[in-house]
Amino acid sequence: MERDLALDILVAYEKDHTYLNIALNHALNSHQVKNDLVTALVYGTIQYRLRLEYELKAHIQGKRVKVTERMLLLMSMYEHLYMHMPDYAIVDSSVALAKKRRGARAASFVNAVLRSSFAQPADLSSLSEDDYLSIITSHPLWLVKMLKKQYGLETTKKILASDNEVPIKCARVNTLKISREALIQKDPRFKASPYTKDAVYYEGGNIAHTQAFKEGIVTIQDESSQCVAQLLSPQPGMQVLDMCAAPGSKTTHLAALMDNQGTIDAFDLYKHKIALINDNASRLGATIINAQVGDATNLETFGKKQYDAILLDGPCTGLGVLARKVEIRYHEPSAMDEIIPIQKKLLENAYQLCKMGGNIVYSTCTINKKENEKQVATFVKDHPDMRVVEEKTILPFDMHSDGFYMCLLKKDEL
């Protein structure tokens, strides 16, 4: 049953190019099955796809493989390499599944490929260092090379390993309603993070199913992401702008830091995402957020208002969150070429909207320096009245959290 459903999800994902978590949640909500096994099979198969394909390649012998057989072979290889299930059990159930779905010929093909690939593992010993890292950690070669160039070999190895770890379940205490100590007393499954002051780790199941979440005393937010609003540090009574706000994790954090005093104008490009900001704000009791649809690359979106503090947490390649969004690593690198000019335009608009003496935080959930340090370096060069106050990159292994970049910039009088 679990393998059947996992295969359905993998086939739907492959055919529709949807987001993996959306395909998974959609399927799990309509079936009564053990979530953990289906989730592990689906995420694991996509996460390790590059390695799995490498192992299967010689045994497929250049044949065109239909999508169902392709995803079934990948899932079976994942079970063989990473779940350590007995080979006979994998082969038997995969052959039965292939026969049921695609008939006797498909079953015999799956049988032959699995038996020979399990018996003869690929030889990785003759690969170059970059190729080896790429295959063994399932990161595309361009990404390994890029990280190596930007961070050096040893740090790259640590990043690649962290990208394959199971993410910690992290939440932020909503200080509008409760202190961290009081939350932990109320529900001891939450434990204080040693790194940041409002973060708690959860050792139970889904945080969204807890009473604490329903009461709005916690919200799901990765620890690195929590550092962003802290860096902007808006004061009660300020006029604040969140340019790319949905689903509102940082907007609601800003409201908490401001103790619900002042105003936050929160924009997002997509109408359906405004409801996410409003839902979060009402669950958490954040009352100063004014969420609106708007294209932040267009200065006219914002009228003539000027702000004391601006958060620009805009679109990026997401290369810091590969452990959570396992499919992102296989996105085309050309996405970077499209996103960099958009980020530049957004930064330019943040500059126009910032009061003299005001602050801007530019943040991304990528660790690609071209979207981060280089983007900011160009920005301050173009604007001599802007100065970098603090710049930090959190790598995924620093706090077992998402990789993030954030930079606090101040607009000075010239």
Ligand SMILES: C[S@@+](CC[C@H](N)C(=O)[O-])C[C@H]1O[C@@H](n2cnc3c(N)ncnc32)[C@H](O)[C@@H]1O
């Ligand atoms: C990284 S997410 C923001 C996450 C958010 N700050 C949070 O912490 O919950 C980037 C957001 O930017 C929005 N976005 C992308 N292009 C935009 C644009 N031109 N104007 C406004 N929002 C945009 C996306 O819809 C997405 O919700």
